[in-house]
Amino acid sequence: xxxxxxxVVGFAQLPVVARDEHRISTEMLYPVxxxxxxxxxxxxxxxxxxxxxxxxxxxxxxxxxxxxLDVMGSWPPRQxxxxxxxxxxxxxxxxxxxxxxxxxxxxxxxxxxTSEGEPDRVMNLQLDPYYQAAIGLDPTSTAALQxxxxxxxxGASDADLAAVAARNRAAGAxxxxxxxxxxxxxxxxxxxxxxxxxxxxxxLPPVGETATCLILAAEGKAEKLCDRPAxxxxxxxxxxxxxxxxxxxxxxxxxxxxxxxxxxxxxVASAREVDLVELFASSPAEELIVCDALGxxxxxxxxxxxxxxxxxxxxxxxxxxxxxxxxxFRQLSGRAGARAVPNARRAIAHATQGHCLQHNLLWVLGSxxxxx
Amino acid sequence: xxxxxxxxxxxxxxxxxRRADVSIAGLxxxxxxxxxxDAGLEHKDIDAVVxxxxxxxxxxVAQPEQYLAGAVGAHMKPLLRVHTAGSVGASTALTAxxxxxxxxxxxxxxxxxxxxxxGNAMWALSPNMPFTPPLVxxxxxxxxxxxxxxxxxxxxxxxxxxxxxxxxRDNATRNEYAHLREPxxxxxxxxxxxxxxxxxxxxxxxxxxxxxxxxxxxxxxAKKGPRKPAWIKSGYSYAEAMWVPGRDxxxxxxxxxxxxxxxxxxxxxxxxxxxxxxEIYVPFAWFEPMWLENLGFCGVGEGWKIVDRGEQKxxxxxxxxxxxxxxxxxxIGASGMIRLGEAALQVMGRAGAHQVEGAxxxxxxxxxGGAQYFAMWLVSSEQ
Amino acid sequence: xxxxxxxPIKYVDSKVYLPYHYVAGxxxxxxxRALKDKRILGSKCSQxxxxxxxxxxxxxxxxxxxxxxxxxxxxxxxxxxxIVNIPVIGRNIELPYVAASVALDGxxxxxxxxxxxxxxEEVRMGMRVEAVWKPDGERHGDHDDIQYFRPTGEPDAxxxxxxxxx
Numbered sequence: 001x002x003x004x005x006x007x008v009v010g011f012a013q014l015p016v017v018a019r020d021e022h023r024i025s026t027e028m029l030y031p032v033x034x035x036x037x038x039x040x041x042x043x044x045x046x047x048x049x050x051x052x053x054x055x056x057x058x059x060x061x062x063x064x065x066x067x068x069l070d071v072m073g074s075w076p077p078r079q080x081x082x083x084x085x086x087x088x089x090x091x092x093x094x095x096x097x098x099x100x101x102x103x104x105x106x107x108x109x110x111x112x113x114t115s116e117g118e119p120d121r122v123m124n125l126q127l128d129p130y131y132q133a134a135i136g137l138d139p140t141s142t143a144a145l146q147x148x149x150x151x152x153x154x155g156a157s158d159a160d161l162a163a164v165a166a167r168n169r170a171a172g173a174x175x176x177x178x179x180x181x182x183x184x185x186x187x188x189x190x191x192x193x194x195x196x197x198x199x200x201x202x203x204l205p206p207v208g209e210t211a212t213c214l215i216l217a218a219e220g221k222a223e224k225l226c227d228r229p230a231x232x233x234x235x236x237x238x239x240x241x242x243x244x245x246x247x248x249x250x251x252x253x254x255x256x257x258x259x260x261x262x263x264x265x266x267x268v269a270s271a272r273e274v275d276l277v278e279l280f281a282s283s284p285a286e287e288l289i290v291c292d293a294l295g296x297x298x299x300x301x302x303x304x305x306x307x308x309x310x311x312x313x314x315x316x317x318x319x320x321x322x323x324x325x326x327x328x329f330r331q332l333s334g335r336a337g338a339r340a341v342p343n344a345r346r347a348i349a350h351a352t353q354g355h356c357l358q359h360n361l362l363w364v365l366g367s368x369x370x371x372x
Numbered sequence: 373x374x375x376x377x378x379x380x381x382x383x384x385x386x387x388x389x390r391r392a393d394v395s396i397a398g399l400x401x402x403x404x405x406x407x408x409x410d411a412g413l414e415h416k417d418i419d420a421v422v423x424x425x426x427x428x429x430x431x432x433v434a435q436p437e438q439y440l441a442g443a444v445g446a447h448m449k450p451l452l453r454v455h456t457a458g459s460v461g462a463s464t465a466l467t468a469x470x471x472x473x474x475x476x477x478x479x480x481x482x483x484x485x486x487x488x489x490x491g492n493a494m495w496a497l498s499p500n501m502p503f504t505p506p507l508v509x510x511x512x513x514x515x516x517x518x519x520x521x522x523x524x525x526x527x528x529x530x531x532x533x534x535x536x537x538x539x540x541r542d543n544a545t546r547n548e549y550a551h552l553r554e555p556x557x558x559x560x561x562x563x564x565x566x567x568x569x570x571x572x573x574x575x576x577x578x579x580x581x582x583x584x585x586x587x588x589x590x591x592x593x594a595k596k597g598p599r600k601p602a603w604i605k606s607g608y609s610y611a612e613a614m615w616v617p618g619r620d621x622x623x624x625x626x627x628x629x630x631x632x633x634x635x636x637x638x639x640x641x642x643x644x645x646x647x648x649x650x651e652i653y654v655p656f657a658w659f660e661p662m663w664l665e666n667l668g669f670c671g672v673g674e675g676w677k678i679v680d681r682g683e684q685k686x687x688x689x690x691x692x693x694x695x696x697x698x699x700x701x702x703x704i705g706a707s708g709m710i711r712l713g714e715a716a717l718q719v720m721g722r723a724g725a726h727q728v729e730g731a732x733x734x735x736x737x738x739x740x741g742g743a744q745y746f747a748m749w750l751v752s753s754e755q
Numbered sequence: 756x757x758x759x760x761x762x763p764i765k766y767v768d769s770k771v772y773l774p775y776h777y778v779a780g781x782x783x784x785x786x787x788r789a790l791k792d793k794r795i796l797g798s799k800c801s802q803x804x805x806x807x808x809x810x811x812x813x814x815x816x817x818x819x820x821x822x823x824x825x826x827x828x829x830x831x832x833x834x835x836x837x838i839v840n841i842p843v844i845g846r847n848i849e850l851p852y853v854a855a856s857v858a859l860d861g862x863x864x865x866x867x868x869x870x871x872x873x874x875x876e877e878v879r880m881g882m883r884v885e886a887v888w889k890p891d892g893e894r895h896g897d898h899d900d901i902q903y904f905r906p907t908g909e910p911d912a913x914x915x916x917x918x919x920x921x
Contacts, residue, residue, distance in 0.1 A: 019778070020778065021778060022778070022780065022781045023778070023780050023781070023812075024777075024778055024779070024780035024783070026812075027780050027782070027812045030812055030813050030820075034820075044818055057773070060773070060775035060777065069815075070811070070813075070815035071812070071813055071815070073818040074815065075815055075816050075818070113778065115776075115778075116775050116776055116777050116778065117773060117774070117775045117776075118773070118774060121772070121773055121774075122773065125771065129767065129769060130767050133769070134767065134769065
């Protein structure tokens with residue numbers, strides 16, 4: 001199948017902070033949209049399509065996303081969509097529109113001030129309202145269930161989780177966009193109290209917020225917007241049913257399937273062949289499970305996992321997945337500063353949604369076009 | 373459209389005030405099962421699922437597509453969830469169309485629903501927003517001033533809204549799925565309480581529980597049958613900013629631009645004569661003449677005259693909302709897809725008692741937000 | 756409690772408790788604080804000079820930033836309105852009331868406002884109105900420092916002057 005070559009050509013974000021006291025969600029988004037366009041050297045009118053990701057409940061406003069139209073340059077009227085999902089899924093749909101020939105350039109944003117509400121309460125409401133939400137399960141508890149299942153099957157230990165967290169924190173210290181920017185040793189992290197056993201407070205990201213904007217462009221346009229576009233070579237996403245008791249929590253079947261499809265599309269035999277992987281993992285156990293599903297050894301030095309510091313160092317929820325894609329762009333286009341992986345030419349970006357890695361999206365990107 | 377795309381199955385629930393007999397999953401599943409049966413397909417034939425619905429506060433479940441993934445047969449498939457306010461049902465269907473038009477998916481199930489009896493709908497739609505005076509009282513309170521502006525601008529007489537409402541109920545008597553089906557006379561509407569002057573109770577949409585699902589498919593599937601498909605000639609979804617100075621709230625530019633794009637791509641140059649039937653999103657009766665103008669069926673100030681002459685009634689020149697429309701049925705998240713689905717049923721020849729005879733070309737339309745989001749498609753019985 | 760229930764369970768009641776602690780944002784905060792001093796602030800588009808109330812960080816029309824805050828008069832025109840007859844949870848306004856779009860003088864867009872000190876039937880598009888503030892000492896820097904708008908008694912504004920500021 002010969003698809004259209006599409007690339008990520010720009011990405012802008014605000015540094016992730018616990019709470020921006022001076023700007024509402026749309027006021028955080030406006031400068032980021034302006035920045036992304038300026039970095040590509042284009043005006044808003046040069047972009048064919050726009051799509052936004054945000055969640056009403058996180059915003060504490062029904063129709064909260066409507067206000068974003070006013071800061072995205074929605075005049076004259078624009079072809080537009082909004083998904084109640086992380087921005088990474090919006091990027092997927094924009095890519096799909098390019099495959100359908102419906103646009104050549106797209107503006108993808110993620111926004112939402114998670115500091116205004118209590119994400120744990122909101123995410124409890126994602127669960128089946130009849131059987132599971134009523135128990136009071138919050139996302140840390142469900143993640144802990146999953147971590148226990150994984151540790152029981154594989155024999156992974158608290159020390160293994162601490163090592164993963166420490167690796168992310170060390171990498172994250174080199175990334176000025178992060179909320180957590182200090183390296184901490186595994187031993188120190190293992191001293192933090194349990195949030196929900198087996199997950200310690202030190203293994204979990206703080207609540208944080210930002211705004212993000214990513215620009216996609218098809219071949220023919222991409223080269224004009226960016227000196228080193230990050231070409232999308234393969235992509236796929238899959239969801240599983242939510243019911244926590246009905247799936248094998250120690251594995252991520254949807255990640256495995258999405259990876260198979262995305263890697264096949266990219267004509268890459270295995271995830272081990274890429275130079276770096278950016279995963280959206282809100283706990284070290286999730287990271288280990290996703291690595292398993294990708295056939296990666298989390299302890300190996302190749303490919304480099306989460307050179308950005310991952311979601312542990314910055315988890316703005318509506319943008320975390322889009323940031324993974326943006327980080328891969330920075331790496332492949334030589335914009336990764338102190339955290340650059342040398343000679344990075346191929347990478348994987350992952351995004352997830354829903355309790356216990358319910359829904360997973362895999363991108364394979366590279367410095368070369370996939371199709372001729 | 374890069375590749376031919378068609379609607380090959382439609383399934384909807386009998387819309388009503390409260391479906392106390394099913395869970396949220398049960399409601400959605402009814403529509404899904406009906407659509408698959410209609411298309412002669414099974415879950416294994418479906419490559420992806422696209423779900424749409426309006427604010428999640430309406431049911432008290434955040435991002436319910438996660439909870440519903442299993443019920444809609446999306447296990448181990450791609451799933452997306454769209455939310456574009458009132459237009460969501462339509463923009464969701466269009467998202468499914470893109471999936472097939474891309475060539476990467478052959479058959480996509482798309483579902484839109486609302487089970488708003490379960491929450492408090494008024495609160496879910498207009499809680500007191502921070503740092504804003506709490507003046508707007510529901511959607512009607514937001515739109516009533518613009519209906520007034522239309523009436524003032526066009527000298528629209530006061531019986532037009534009631535005529536639209538009475539006609540919608542008449543249409544609904546021919547639609548077994550509609551929520552409000554008792555006939556109303558123009559006098560009944562005129563005598564109903566004024567809610568947000570100039571909008572009366574009789575001119576207002578209900579709050580409904582309901583779901584609708586469509587199967588969108590590629591050419592090969594559509595040609596295989598068992599049903600005659602509805603070919604999607606074009607579809608677009610546009611949005612505009614709210615606080616643009618001089619913004620026309622009565623005939624928003626996004627609606628004009630969107631309909632022009634839909635017509636141009638489908639080769640329509642004379643909508644009034646080339647379109648046989650239109651299902652348009654009219655939640656408050658005054659929007660019917662407003663949208664007739666916004667959609668280019670007539671000139672500015674002429675929309676209410678079409679209603680006055682009855683040219684938009686069932687059996688007349690251009691039947692509008694033969695299903696009864698949003699005025700008779702409004703599960704908010706579903707309404708946009710019901711418009712698009714009803715348009716498809718018309719050209720498939722399957723609208724039962726509300727079938728417009730010989731309908732070959734139909735428009736499905738929806739809008740949302742402060743009249744900012746517009747999503748529409750044009751379907752045809754011919755490829 | 757060993758017997759299964761005789762009737763199947765039909766309903767699950769769920770009371771949702773979600774606290775939110777919203778940020779006003781500097782633009783809105785400065786606007787609200789100025790109300791305490793009986794001042795209405797708008798923001799000015801750096802490209803077109805058009806003024807927005809309440810202040811916006813950018814003009815949605817030009818997409819340029821609005822970097823300057825300017826004071827605007829507390830009087831203007833009713834561009835359109837409706838008369839509300841239904842109650843809303845948590846609100847205490849006496850019914851019926853007039854909810855109007857009011858375009859303040861010199862401002863490019865309109866605000867929503869309550870119209871009082873006249874019968875609802877007397878309100879009309881083009882009616883000139885002025886703000887009625889809470890007395891000194893009772894204003895706290897909140898949107899209800901302006902209690903409502905009332906007719907000034909001046910002749911109605913010509914249609915062209917407000918028809919594009921609905």
